[in-house]
Amino acid sequence: MTIDTNSPNPLVSVITPTYNRPDYLQAALKSAVQQTYPHIEIIVCDxxxxxxxxxxxxxxHxxxxxxxRNSSNMGxxxxxxxxxxMARGKYIACLLDDDMWEADFLEKLVPPLExxxxLALAFCDHYIIDANGNIDDVLTEEYSRSYKRANLREGIYQPFCRISLVDKSVSTATAAVIRxxxxxxxxxxxxVGGSWDIYLNYLCCRSGLGAYFYPEKLTRYRVHEQTDTMLSGKRDAKAKIRKAQADMFCYEQFMADERLQELKPYFQQKLAHISTTLGIGLMRSKELKTARSYFWRSLKQSLKLRTIAGLMLSFTPPTIASRF
Incomplete structure (x- = not known):
């Protein structure tokens, strides 16, 4: 593809990392090729x-x-x-292999950046869909309220550290176009592992640039049994541990950044919660001594019944503690 840097429609790189979800991948790519903004490259990395x-x-075609395609699984x-x-565009947008875009997603988010x-990025709201692609209206509105996009006004936010790192209004993995x-x-x-999207939010914030919010639902985020937020039980203990470790690394970086000191109380609360989550994951894997250290760490920051219960159970036999 020849890249015309003087084009009035700059190239946008759509990146789609994928693994073993052909049906979802097909739907995702269909939504990419049908974009009304045509000047794109679509990078599928299997x-x-x-x-x-x-x-x-x-x-x-x-x-x-x-x-x-990787010759072996890289993680x-x-x-x-x-x-x-691999992206060559002026802008990058992530389209995960289980999500979808509305046809005018790029058409509406690229112009504010131009x-x-x-501006470091432009972002929007999104729908929640189930495993079959059906929109869940109740969950969609719940997500919009929880992540404070429901009442977020259209326009530029600069700086945008609070709405990005505290409110979590910005989703670089689902509904954003990044410079x-x-x-x-x-x-x-x-x-940063599986928390790469949180870290991208952080990097965009620390760039000193702003963010533009477009208050329409222009993407569709799929919630299904393989989604991180849906993982539960002993079967997924290892995945929980990896996610908690990645989250902990990110928030420790945020805590150490002097430019984010006003948000430090929130980061401390998050680290306490993550420490408990990590402790529970380790306990389910019967790593009780290590789990206990994270419960103690959490209690130094915040006194929560969930953490106290986990700590007490960590002194019981592994067969009992792992059921928590």
């Missing part, structure tokens, strides 16, 4: 799925799609960052 999705990707973080690093070079040169993509530490 993390060595058991069934190679190359035939599926090629079935779209769209020259804007670039396909890359979710490395595969995602690889896709970001009009104002002092590519606002982030040094090669410097993102692997410790």
């Amino acid at each position: 993390n060595c799925s058991p069934e190679n999705p190359q035939t599926l990707v090629e079935s779209f 769209d020259s804007r799609i670039r396909f890359s 979710m973080f490395a595969n995602t960052i690889k896709a970001f690093q 009009a104002n070079p002092d 590519r040169d606002a982030i040094a993509w090669d410097t993102i530490p692997p410790e």
